[in-house]
Amino acid sequence: MAEVTGSNEFQGKEESDSSQENKPPFAEQTGTSLNISQKSVEVQEKPEVFGGPIGLDVGTSNIVMAQNKGAKIGIATQLNAFFAIPQSKFTGQILSQNDIVFFEHNKQYYIIGDSAENFANMFNANTRRPMEKGFLTLREDSGVAIIQAIIKTLVQRPKKLGEIICFTVPGEPLHEDHKFSSLDGHESVIRMYLESLGYTPIAINEGLAVVMAELGDENFTGIGISIGGGMCNICLSYMSVPVIMYSIQKGGDDIDESVSGEVELSATKIKGIKEGGLDLSALPKNNVELALQICYTDLINHVVRSMESVFSSSNKIPKISQPVPIVIGGGAASPKGFREKFENTLRSVRLPFEISSVRVSKDPLYTTAKGALAMAISESK
């Protein structure tokens, strides 16, 4: 008579019975002692090993690791990108001498993470990515080896075997172009690798991770949205139970590429302008800013209309009598004026419940990793 392990936070357990475990519900635990949103973030140049549970955001553009560091949260990031060059003894020596992160595979040197971007800039070329639109790409022959190597730069073997690591996975895409689902395969590759390092891996949906990081005071009830490089993830959570989870395969990268195509500047250059203080609430000063505003408006419209369509047609949503908050994380939600633009667009649609507020999380780039950490901590208790 095996009991049901219902929601995301109980994954990995054969049985979950509140009477047997004598453990308060997750929402209550995190609502008090584990309220991640209250903690300040300390970004580390090089990841340190503190021991204890880990949160890992495996995003298309960046991989972010979060770990408790006393009263703070230690954050380490790595660009989820690589640059391949032919293998030679001389090149290997040069790379090693210059502290460039690389590994050898199939007679090539793969320069990975942040180093890859520096290298690509030197060669005036583009980096490549082991992930595309939220999932491991099938285009790159060595994609699995590369993502493992990038994760390894952030996550060392645990001090205690079986330590909990909670990693993010996307929701099923709304309009999947492929004939098969990539989600299970993607999740199992990451899971297997983390297991091989000696961890007990638990997957958490990216949107739910935003809820876990930000909505502790709201009893983990609300909508969490992660707007990343490769995709947008949306999750409606009720008391930390992910009622609806889905993704849209559009994100910050699409904005860069679309604008790049319009204004004849490289996508990397556009990304730099976008991250260098774009203000969506101000009148655009030039054609690049105008194109960025148009693309952002399109992305926000896409997300908001999808919410109207998915939430209105679902029969899974419980009766929600209190207005619920929306919290948005992810690097692509960083520009000034994003929240106001989102809120204004939201006024044009009808949802089956009321919204109390819209806010962008404090550290958008680190929000999902922080939420994954909150989950990892609760599972370690």
Place this chain on the structure above:
Amino acid sequence: MSLSAVIFSADDIRGALLRKTLEKNGFEVSLYKNIHAAGDILKAKSPPLVIIDKEGYFPGELEYFSSLSGPLAGTSVLVVANSAQDASISLKGVPVEWCLSNPLDLPFIASKAKELLTVKPESNLKALLPATDESGSSEDETLAKDLMGFLGLK
């Protein structure tokens, strides 16, 4: 008095929502999917309240549940269903209440569950009874039985 309930739900999300809500309202909850194990579960746990979320169960599975009048004696049953007609489960001698399943009104279900355990003296007393083996009966149990007799309850 500790509140406890056993939930049967074929749907992971609905089951988790029901469990979270009741836990939040002070219940100790066990959630199961397999309704065919209900006989053993009821025997082992003897819960004062059973909630069955009908959505997703096949008629044959619900028929099996209907055959559990014996193990369910003295237990309150709350059926979550689309309508009062849909909620009708014939359990001989077992009082059955129902709540609407779509939309799932979780605060209402929680208050109904509490009401069933606090208002109904039989269930109330059953919840108070200490766990004893089949052969033995404690002093508390005797007192509770006397009280039930005094109140004119079976």
